[in-house]
Amino acid sequence: MTKKIASSLLILLLLIPLSGCWDYRGLDELTIVTGVAIDKKPEEDIYQLTYEIVDLIEPIKEKGPNRKLIESEGKTIFEAVRNAKRRVSNKLYFGHSELIIICEEIARNEDLNVVLDFFIRDSECRETINVVVSQEKTARDIIASEGIGHTVISNEILEILEDDKKITSSILSVELYRLFNIMGAEGKELALPAFHIVQNDGKPTAETNGTAVFKDNKLVGFLSPEESKYFLFIVNEIEGGIFTVASSGQRPDISFEIYNNDTNLSFEYKDEKLKIKIKTTTVVFLGEFMRQFAPLDEKELNALEETAEKELEDKIRNVVKKLQTEFGSDIFGFGNMIYKKDFRLWRQLKDNWDEHFKSLDLEVEADIRIMNTATIK
Amino acid sequence: MSRFFKRKQDEAKEKKEANKENQSTAGSTQEDSGAAGNRGLFDSLDSNIETVRSLFRDVDILRIKYISSENDKTLVYGIVYLDGMVDPMIMNESLIRALIKSPISLNDEDPIYTLMTQVLQINEMKDTGDIDEITEAIAYGDTVLFINGINRAVILNTRGFQARSISEPENEKNITGPREGFTESLTINLTMVRRKVLSPDLKMKTYTLGKRTKTKACICYMESLIDKQILAELYRRLSMIDIDAVLDTNYITELIGDAPWSPFRAIGYTERPDVVVGKLMEGRIAVFLDGTPEVLTLPYLFIENFQSSEDYYLSFFYTSFSRMLRVIGFFLTVTVPGVYIAIIAYHPEMMPLQLFISIAAERQSVPLPAALEAFVMVFVFDILRETGVRMPSNIGQTLSIVGALVIGQASVEAKLIAAPMIIIVGLTGITSLLVPKLNAPVIYIRFVLLVMATFFGFFGIIIGISCVLIHTINLSSFGVSQLGFSGKFKFQSAKDTVIRAPWWEMILRPIFAKDKVREEKGGPRK
Structure with a gap:
């Protein structure tokens, strides 16, 4: 019996090394970081990090959680993170961080791979942190702005990113692990959501502002929110949003609410000429028609559908054109599609993919169906 | 006298002789053991009474009454009983009166037999010569009748002590169904x-x-x-x-x-x-x-901990749900404090941010670490529960005021205990009352899981739960596995467990029954 007890106690002792490197940490010993902004002092080559933390000292019962900012500097990101402890009593806790904001300057001049390395290596950070690019002078401007729905701006931005796909369709949110996946993938370039500051009710407020286009992990330019929408059409990430069309003349007067969309990409390689085929099938509701309220008959609807199809095809073409000519960055992953579907061809094209991308032909076919108009004749 | 009766008499004689033989052998063994001298009965009434009296010496409720027959004054009966354990009505009407009026005389062929068949108006009686049997009968409330000159006695069922009336059991109250409960008799x-x-x-x-x-x-x-x-x-x-x-x-x-x-x-x-x-x-x-x-x-079986008779008296839709509640309640009451501590102290990343912030804010400036707090509060809850059980019911209000106000509200407001801990302990306490039959194991398992969570986090909880599972799977009751765990799932054997299937579906008895088929035809539903 004693032998039995002794041996089971010994087995229980094994638990201590098995449990790995973790420790009892009281919740009151943590500084909860919700978001990080990464800036750089240009002249000194030193990273400046701004952390948004949840303020647990103020009573949160009435007003909800408040927030504070902590700043720290360091030659590397990790060093900067640890340097923050020099001015905070409790260690920074990244387990619930939701947002990394990178300033435009770092994005343009440094390899993202290098900058974000700490966050993917660190055991505390989640791989689902969203990464965005600040269009302001510093990333700190974004994190220092005030949220409208939440006091904690990282929460606010996270919710904006999460809901965007269904409501406005103007950005493609990218989580850290996907960011590294894209950076490691062949024939695909990175596109991150961009944020800028606008004045709302007299206060600086963060707002999404299209897409930051990367090439070889470095920022090369931005797409406007409108262009980003057609970028989303191409990569089949549309789940909702508004698509405006001009029924006659220049000014758009119809708002279609996108119900669902399915985009098919295919390619054709003939006579050393690459042709990408984009076929979209979209179901929309007629949500607003600023020309007439009278119900539409089938003929009119068909005409509208045709106009919309043409418009969509044009817009998609324009976006691809812009990336081909201005940025030369394949954020659509056309190359990746070839890599997956025809690896032999990809090996041929891989070396001059940039050239191929710039010169590829495009065939766009949009199919739009108006499901309802909310009025009946 | 009818022929039938004569035959009975003969049989009785034979029996008596057989008894005598038995008695003598029994007597000899008892003499060997030397317990209380001669354990057989004497012919003399006085010596018999004296034997009983000496066995029951210092038992002051022993009553001895002598009666003699109207018919034959030499025939003296001795009645021995314990006061308060016999029904006086039976004593007076059916025993004493009948004896006084009896026409028997000592010279009859078999006076005991005649007494038992013709005189005594009592439903249950037995003649014996064994003094042990006599003392036991007296102690149990029977009356023993000795007769002068006969070395045998008659044990008469005159039991008539007071028993608690049948009432609904306090601990197993039902809304519907039979309400009677067992008594002490x-x-x-x-x-x-x-x-x-x-x-x-x-x-x-x-x-x-x-x-x-x-x-x-x-x-x-x-x-x-x-x-x-x-x-x-x-x-x-x-x-x-x-x-x-x-x-x-x-x-x-x-x-x-x-x-x-x-x-x-x-x-x-x-x-x-x-x-x-x-x-x-x-x-x-x-x-x-x-x-x-x-x-x-x-x-x-283990599942009987969760069963209640009412499960079968109410609709199976309703009782299946309450069964599930009880099973869930058991798991909750065992794991909730441990899981809370594990999350708080080791795995805060498992909480959604909003919950995390709320709990973290509550935990600011609370003196005790969360784990110690949990031990204290679980212990305090057990104190409250035990007090509630032992306390006279007319001061029950004090307990609720002390429990709810002082320990709950005031300690949170004074920032001695974090509010989430009160909620956790409250949940633990309430769910533990769902399964009263598992009270004892729950206290220990909960405590063990809490200790494991304090030192090893979720890892410890998993180990702890595994140990409990291994233990319960090994449990057996009279050779029958309590959990009935065979690794193979059979729907029939799950029909009266987490759910209570309708009666027409429960066609088999539990595994240990000899005759397993409960409903062969299955009734109108089949």
């Missing part, structure tokens, strides 16, 4: 069961337990349903009981249970006759004990 209890089962297949075997109390027990079972091996095992274990007194069935449970060091029960108990009958019909054995309303049923 074995005979009343047995009749309650007998009234529900009119078949002679219901067997009731008496057994005596307790070296000094000689308490009567009764073992009931449906002969065609039970597994004889389980019965034999029960008798074997009962025969090994060597204890002075058995005042409650829990004495038996502890002495003959399968795994004495396990906090889980190996034998079920109930105060409700309907439950006992239900268990008997599933091929279980019931053990009644005189002096307690608690009746044991065995073998005991």
Whole structure:
């Protein structure tokens, strides 16, 4: 019996090394970081990090959680993170961080791979942190702005990113692990959501502002929110949003609410000429028609559908054109599609993919169906 | 005298002679042991009375009354009984009066036989020459009749002591269904069961337990349903009981249970006759004990902890849900404090941010670390619960005020205890009341899981739960696996577990019953 007890106690002792490197940490010993902004002092080559933390000292019962900012500097990101402890009593806790904001300057001049390395290596950070690019002078401007729905701006931005796909369709949110996946993938370039500051009710407020286009992990330019929408059409990430069309003349007067969309990409390689085929099938509701309220008959609807199809095809073409000519960055992953579907061809094209991308032909076919108009004749 | 009666008389004579032989052998063995001198009876009434009196010396409620017959003044009867344990009506009307008026004389051929068949108007009687049997009968409330010049006595059933009236058991209250509960009297209890089962297949075997109390027990079972091996095992274990007194069935449970060091029960108990009958019909054995309303049923399956008789009296839709609640409640009450500590102290990343912020804000400036706080609060809850059980009911309000206001509200407002901890302890406490039959194991398992969570986080909880699972899977009750875990899922065997299937679906009895098919035809639903 004693032998039995002794041996089971010994087995229980094994638990201590098995449990790995973790420790009892009281919740009151943590500084909860919700978001990080990464800036750089240009002249000194030193990273400046701004952390948004949840303020647990103020009573949160009435007003909800408040927030504070902590700043720290360091030659590397990790060093900067640890340097923050020099001015905070409790260690920074990244387990619930939701947002990394990178300033435009770092994005343009440094390899993202290098900058974000700490966050993917660190055991505390989640791989689902969203990464965005600040269009302001510093990333700190974004994190220092005030949220409208939440006091904690990282929460606010996270919710904006999460809901965007269904409501406005103007950005493609990218989580850290996907960011590294894209950076490691062949024939695909990175596109991150961009944020800028606008004045709302007299206060600086963060707002999404299209897409930051990367090439070889470095920022090369931005797409406007409108262009980003057609970028989303191409990569089949549309789940909702508004698509405006001009029924006659220049000014758009119809708002279609996108119900669902399915985009098919295919390619054709003939006579050393690459042709990408984009076929979209979209179901929309007629949500607003600023020309007439009278119900539409089938003929009119068909005409509208045709106009919309043409418009969509044009817009998609324009976006691809812009990336081909201005940025030369394949954020659509056309190359990746070839890599997956025809690896032999990809090996041929891989070396001059940039050239191929710039010169590829495009065939766009949009199919739009108006499901309802909310009025009946 | 009819011919039939003559034959009976002859038989009685033979019996008597046989008895005499037995008596002499018994007497000799007793003499060898030298316990109390001669254990047989004398011819002389006075010596017999004196023997009894000396055995019951210092028992002041022993009553001895001499009666002589109108008919034959030399015929003197001695009646011995314990005051308060006999029914005076029976004594006066059927015994004393009948004896005085009796036409018997000592010269009759067999006065005892005539007495028993023609004079005494009492339903149950027995003639004996064994002094042990006589003392036991007196102690049990019977009256013993000695006759001058005859070395035998008659034991008469004149029992008439007061018993508590039949009422609904406090601990097993039902909304619907039968409301009667067992009393402390074995005979009343047995009749309650007998009234529900009119078949002679219901067997009731008496057994005596307790070296000094000689308490009567009764073992009931449906002969065609039970597994004889389980019965034999029960008798074997009962025969090994060597204890002075058995005042409650829990004495038996502890002495003959399968795994004495396990906090889980190996034998079920109930105060409700309907439950006992239900268990008997599933091929279980019931053990009644005189002096307690608690009746044991065995073998005991783990799921019986969650079953209640009401499950069968209400719609199966409703009771399936409450079964699930009880099972969930058990898991919650065992794991909630441990899981809370594990998340708070080791895995804060498992919480959603908003919850995390709320709890973290509550934990600011609270003096104790969360784990210690949990120990203190779980302990305080147990104190409150125990006080509630032991306390006279008319000061119950004090407890609720102290418990709810002082320990709950005030300690949170004074920032001594974090508010989430109060919620956790409240949840733990309420869910523990869902499964009262598992109270004992729950306290220990909860505590062990809390310790494991404090030192190892979730990892410790998983280890702790695994240990408990291994233990419960190994539990057995009279050779029957309590969890019935075979690694293979059979729908039929799950029909009265987490859900309570409708009756037409539960066509099989539990695994240990001899006759497994409960409903062959299945009734109108099939």
